[in-house]
Amino acid sequence: MSQEVHAASRNHQPAAGREADGQSRPRAVGIATGVGLCAVGAAIAMGLGRLVPAVNPMLIAIVLGALVANLVAIPGWIRPGLDFSSKRLLRVGVALLGLQLMFSDVIDLGWGVIAVVVAIVVLGMAGTMYAGKLLGLSWTQRVLIACGFSICGAAAVAAADGVVDAKEEELLTAVALVVVFGTLMIPTIPLLSHALGLTDRQAGMWAGGSIHEVAQVVAAGGVIGGGALAVATVVKLARVLMLAPVMAYLGARERRVSKGERTNAALPPLVPMFVVAFIGCVALRSSGVLPDAVIAQAKVLQTALLTAAMFALGLGVRVSLLRSVGPRPFVLAALSTVWVAAVALVGVWIVG
Template structure:
């Protein structure tokens, strides 16, 4: 594995080294081809999403990007733009995600449900981190999986990567695991809820607390029923709101970790800018001043930006790399899925 990864890192380093920074305008021309490819992937994913409304464009984009990466050879000229899409566009999309949230909606859940949401995120991350340590996984790999499975899927994985600066193969593995295990949860939660005789509202609360991606929660909630879909979405968005304090904590924690040879200048900011923008967007939406037309445009922009970012992330997924990481991340993903779902179920039973 190390030989293959070292080779890929060497190619990437050479590509960066061959980019002459001193020429004005070169940076823009470097990223345009990759951004254009991400836009094409976004249009395809959103088009398929319209034809199959039960499937999220973001999930389609991840799969499409992975198919492109593994069926074709992506030319080096596309890589700077794909990297830009997977990081910069993602952060703007996460910030705009705050416009889907209102503090009043979260408070409307009641303090009992809010406490359950906080427990899901905090205990979910703590348990995942501990299990990953027992499995011998790196701190960064554990953080990525813990964030993705406890908060909001691939967006949380990529957001955490922007704070802790994990290795590329760790990021791509965590994204792939979110897609695989989150998709498996879409039919599992409705079937288990029915077998246990949960009410629609309780089942929706469980779906919102247990499933990784927002889109996966919507799919599962819709399969349960209309009442379940409404509560599942709000509970899930409450988990999304936890992205801000978790990213701030990780940023502080990363600053305390040894900087190696990079030096202190490369330490992340105390609170990442996109986290502040996310909180500002939540506050702006909560004022009720934004008209529906503005929110509709912002929602479309947020979906398009996150879809472009997911396509770019998917384009970095190589099956050979995923295969070479070994079974331990998959074991941790399975344990984390069961752990988070169990916490959510216990919480639902306590507050129902």
């Protein structure tokens, strides 16, 4: 994201490494302090997650960060550390997420279910982008919401932000919407599945195909019971795998746009390195060379990194910001949630 966009979106906060009172601080101190604050927030969120297993620590971290941001004044000089956590740590966490998925898991779903997953992501994004255009939202805001609601929640929102030139308020709005609407889906999908007479397998497929966050899918699958949880998790991880081609497409588009707008600046990468690392981690897990102990430890590290990143993102979510963006992003989030769920349900009826 360009420095100009950052400067404008932060209401002309002091430059990194300098407090509002003018006292100079080394940038390294700001980075270390900001990362340390996010580490503390992540530790608290993960501790609360152990006490309440039904709630994922990443969701707790976003809410906790938002509470802190709206109750305490965050000094500007630690902003470099918060930016480092919300971008660098998150990208490493997304890459490590690949170690939780094997290509064989996706193939075992069957080509019919795989086709449904692709349709959910493609149609979900296309429908969201079209509805957002009708609502008059910016292209970048639509992209962030479409990725978050069609692929894998806040991680996909932040991943897309690493490719497109979105404003900070657009990023924070999309993350907040994922939390709100994804959480509402946890009780809704099990209730509707029962009302529609879906089997446990069908209900699990629907949960995995329609709910935004991996953690939210796990929670809904547990509520449904039976064999729904395993099916829901694999279907959701198959959607996560779609992160790679979608980011590659967005990267290619940014390069085409940049060729016409930039002369001396370097073009953005065709495929972001963290996406390449994500695919590499999936391939490494699929190879079978990693022992279970390493995979388990990697999952803990991945959760810690993503939780710290979500806390950093939460620190940017302010009530005044959400009020200022108006109702249109909320309307798009509601429409996208219903649309993705509808596409997934039709797919379940066809192949389930």
